[in-house]
Amino acid sequence: MKLLFEKSVEGRYQDIIPNCDVPETEIPQNLRRKNSPRLPQLSEIDISRHYTELAKRTHGVNDGMYPLGSCTMKYNPKINDEMAALPGFTKIHPLQPEETVKGAWEVMDTLENYLCEITGMDKMTFQPSAGAHGEYTGLLMIKSYHLAKGNKEKNEIIVPDSAHGTNPASCTMAGFKTVTVPSDSQGCVDLEALRAAVNEHTAGLMLTNPNTVGIFDKNILEITKIIHDAGGLNYYDGANLNAIMGQVRPGDMGFDVIHLNLHKTFSTPHGGGGPGAGAVGCKNLLADFFPKVRSFNGNFGVVVRALCYVLTLGAEGVPETSANAVLNANYMRVMLKDTMDMAFDGICMHEFVASLTKLKSETGVSALDVAKAMLDYGIHPPTMYFPLIVDEALMFEPTETESKETMDQVIQALKEIIGKTKTDPEYLHGAPHTTVVRRLDEVKAAREPKLRYSFE
Numbered sequence: 001m002k003l004l005f006e007k008s009v010e011g012r013y014q015d016i017i018p019n020c021d022v023p024e025t026e027i028p029q030n031l032r033r034k035n036s037p038r039l040p041q042l043s044e045i046d047i048s049r050h051y052t053e054l055a056k057r058t059h060g061v062n063d064g065m066y067p068l069g070s071c072t073m074k075y076n077p078k079i080n081d082e083m084a085a086l087p088g089f090t091k092i093h094p095l096q097p098e099e100t101v102k103g104a105w106e107v108m109d110t111l112e113n114y115l116c117e118i119t120g121m122d123k124m125t126f127q128p129s130a131g132a133h134g135e136y137t138g139l140l141m142i143k144s145y146h147l148a149k150g151n152k153e154k155n156e157i158i159v160p161d162s163a164h165g166t167n168p169a170s171c172t173m174a175g176f177k178t179v180t181v182p183s184d185s186q187g188c189v190d191l192e193a194l195r196a197a198v199n200e201h202t203a204g205l206m207l208t209n210p211n212t213v214g215i216f217d218k219n220i221l222e223i224t225k226i227i228h229d230a231g232g233l234n235y236y237d238g239a240n241l242n243a244i245m246g247q248v249r250p251g252d253m254g255f256d257v258i259h260l261n262l263h264k265t266f267s268t269p270h271g272g273g274g275p276g277a278g279a280v281g282c283k284n285l286l287a288d289f290f291p292k293v294r295s296f297n298g299n300f301g302v303v304v305r306a307l308c309y310v311l312t313l314g315a316e317g318v319p320e321t322s323a324n325a326v327l328n329a330n331y332m333r334v335m336l337k338d339t340m341d342m343a344f345d346g347i348c349m350h351e352f353v354a355s356l357t358k359l360k361s362e363t364g365v366s367a368l369d370v371a372k373a374m375l376d377y378g379i380h381p382p383t384m385y386f387p388l389i390v391d392e393a394l395m396f397e398p399t400e401t402e403s404k405e406t407m408d409q410v411i412q413a414l415k416e417i418i419g420k421t422k423t424d425p426e427y428l429h430g431a432p433h434t435t436v437v438r439r440l441d442e443v444k445a446a447r448e449p450k451l452r453y454s455f456e
């Protein structure tokens, strides 16, 4: 497929920019560019077709199921986008006089109140732009708290080995040392190991519950108490809130500061790197320590979507949503447990992890092969090779928005794929067979990113 620059034809353009209707001002000489920018020159239809062609090459929730574990790729009702696109919201400017944007403040206040109620927090900010940004913000708050208390020796954050990769990364960014504690055979925190890891350097704990293997840690009250007894604070990575919202609150589990991924649980389309919001909430003891982590008030459109979503669901819909997310994951888990080995026994929360170690040793077919074969069925693969504590991991999160019929199709597809491991493993090694591109180099894009067009 050609790039826009390669499709460009000198002099071709679309006259869509209206004439200037405000007085022109002189741009100072030193700020003027010397050469005109080398922008591609195309007509509107060329551009429209270009992006349509690109859209056809990708997979979104509108194409089919997207069970990418830990990412909550649920369907986001269109009405939320419509509300966020209302001119009263899109045509305001953060530098406008405050009294002219009171409605926007009301949106943020109302959402703050609802989310504090859902999570058991006292205060919340919508500044952080993503989950990882929220983690960083929350950790800075823990740091400021200890500094204010004169706890200079507290420089360690305890993180379970099942944690999302952003957790230890955020600890490092915030200037903490990460202390890793192992998980037990159920994927939960090993209490003995936790007790052994706690000491006078413990500034806090960072945990997601349900954890990244989709299991709710039943010892959570004991865990948060161990940290509090050592003078530390508890940080809740709330990216998995879809499993528990309306059922149980991080504030009641003993957490002092949390982030939510509004773009996951609260209905903003994500996955293409678009705007997100890692809302950070805290108990009153941390309310004085909110740092300024970005301009203005964050990605406001995400906040509008989240409010619209919460209002649509209402007090009954919020717990029903998480209950259905858990029901769907357990339905798929049970229907697939004779087809794939599950990494952990028993009831899961909103996601479950299969481990294809045995399949790989018997047939040579890997988790990667199975994931790639799913593309031929129009299904987005699950998360692969994560969490790191599970070998040959495939992690499925169906979300509450998939119907039984759709899940049955995916279950059927997976049974067919696993069936082929005996009859035609070569087919699976070569999958996908029907997509525009086949197997891509899994690391090249990260190691040698090409972020700009080279005119040479």
Ligand SMILES: *Cc1c(COP(=O)(O)O)cnc(C)c1O
Pocket: 070, 071, 130, 131, 132, 133, 164, 166, 208, 212, 237, 239, 240, 261, 276, 278
């Ligand atoms: C998605 C996720 C994050 C990171 O969120 P981003 O918005 O991608 O930065 C952190 N923790 C968990 C458990 C997640 O699933």
